[in-house]
Amino acid sequence: MTDSDRVISDYLGFGLPGEDQLAQARRAALLRGLEGSTEPTSLVSYTSAGLVLIIGPEPSALLAAESLVGSVACFVLLTDTIDNMSFRSAGYEKRQVAGQDVPVISGKPKKILGHLGNFEVIIERGQREVELAKVMNLAGGGIDIVLDLARVPLLRTELLPPGYFAPAGNSSRLDQALSDIPDLTGTFEKPGYVQYNPDICAHGERGIAGCTQCLDACPAGSLTSLAERIAVDPYLCHGMGSCSAVCPTGAMTYAYPNLARTLDSLRRLLRCFREATDKAAALLLFDSEYAGSAVEDAVGNMAADIIPWRIEETGSTGIEIWLSALAYGARSVMIVTTTHTPLSTLAALESQVKLANVLLDGLGYSGACVRLIDVEHLYESGNLASGPSSGVTAAATYGGLDEKRIVLRFALDHLIQTANVSRDVVDLPNGSPFGAVVVDTDACTLCMGCVSVCPSGAMGDDKERPRLTFLEWNCVQCGICERACPEDAISLNARLLLNAEKRMRARTVNEESPFHCIDCGKPFGTQSMVAKMEEKLKGHRMFQGARLKSLQRCEDCRIKAMF
DSSP states (O other): OOHHHHHHHHHHSSOOOOOSHHHHHHHHHHHHHTOSOOOOOOEEEEEEOOEEEEEEOHHHHHHHHHHHBTTBEEEEEESSOOOGGGSOTTSOEEEEETTEEEEEEEOEEEEEEEETTEEEEEEEETTEEEEHHHHTTOGGGOBOEEEEOOSSOSOOOSSOOTTEEOOTTOHHHHHHHHHHGGGOOEEEEEEOOEEEOGGGOOSEETTEEOOOHHHHHOSSSOEEEETTEEEEOTTTOOOOOHHHHHOSSSSEEEOTTOHHHHHHHHHHHHHHHHHHHSOOOEEEEEEHHHHHHHHHHHGGGSOTTEEEEEESSTTSOOHHHHHHHHHTTOSEEEEEEOTTSOHHHHHHHHHHHHHHHHHHHHTTOOSOSEEEEEGGGTTSTTTTSOOOOOOOOSOOOOOOOOOHHHHHHHHHHHHHHHHTOOOSEEEOOTTOSOEEEEEOTTTOOOOOHHHHHOTTSOEEEOSSSSEEEEOGGGOOOOOHHHHHOTTOOEEEEEEEEOOHHHHTSOEEEEEOOEEEOTTTOOEEEEHHHHHHHHHHHTTSGGGOGGGGGGGGSOHHHHHHHHO
8 A cells, every 4th residue: 555545545535545546646636635734723622530420220220330330439320210309418328349349329310421530410319400420429520421221212312422321212323321430531632623602602692582593503512592692512522514504604614624724725726637638636525433344345436536525524515515515626516424414404405505506506507416326326327427517617716714704605606607697696495595685675674773783794874864774795684674664664585696897896875864853953763763753652641742743853953842
């Protein structure tokens, strides 16, 4: 094996067959793509002393304890014999299990929080909720590992916290847990997979709910809503990346590898292959842990212009990477999914693939240029055929960018220019991250409430006169402006405006002449706003008769008139 073959094998997990010109060009392209080093990212550390809590009915819990004692320290929470009066004042008793004393307590588990090395368990005893660690007088107050033997585990996220095992009645999963648990003593590290920028998050503004796509896509429960922003628990995050894939603003980004590194690698790879063969490669994205062996088995039957490329997780790439790959000259992008792909991640991928293909179809690119392939169907005839042509004759050259919206703009502008399409607009599914707002000018009073809550700077005002502006590219269709409008004058229209100049230029969507104070002539508000206030308040006892005219005065003259 040559050094070059070893580099490829180390990265993919397997070697690539073939000695013809196309196969050699594929290997050269992979080597070109792998040049450089991955940018370092922050690390998340877990420290576990190996203290295991076993939760379950007495027979199965004690049997599991018998398998673990001697390799780890464990204690048992029995869920089927809750008789608090039978226990000593310390709150627990000791049972002989495999020749060793094992602390045993009875209670009903109510809540489990935390992760490997730092679990907090709340139980119900005697109609009181207490923290288990305090009842057991645990040194340090922490539980390192939890083995939950309930048929319906207390935690049911698709991806469970590290250190929490829930076989749910499956004997093979229980055997695997009993095998894995003794190895979870010590200090463990993983990359901090996700980075979050609250400054560009569209989750909410001023109490008005907005985008929840990352929350819906997270399979591990590592994201929570915190007022108008998102809280990320890096200890619960499994790095699936679906949160960053669906984030419309780029507030959530995948950090290992980062976007700039991924783009530069793919740009070099695809350009190298095209220069050597005059062919457009197809890109096969797979994660090595669950799809690697199947891709290895299938690679011998692949055409040599299909280039496998390992990604950290199935959900760790999104539309900005797929469209960029096509802009760099790939003819198609295929993402391999497996039975281990969480359903929420799969749903996120499906929605993003649908969006990508609606965009590409609207630009006139043939076939499903971006598609998901289940690992079980890799071998089926036609799934790894040559595929459609992207139609890109001149490859894009941009790179070194780590901001999602900027990357999307470069990718779309290049694909639009290359397509030479005659239409002006591509209509998109609701919830897409591009579009316009439609303002009902008869209902809008130019109160500028939408401007004050817009998280992306799409809605703007004019300091000189009552005028509402809109910059379409900045709009991520979060709906905050629509919900904030007191007159229900705003609606959303998901679309991509193909004219780059119009898309990037602020345009006026409503304007009026200002209303002038009846006393000093100072402009304030608008004609429609004053009329609306008069209509709403004319029946109020505080605004009867001449007092209604106070609404026609500026703030200074209103105070003068009162005194």
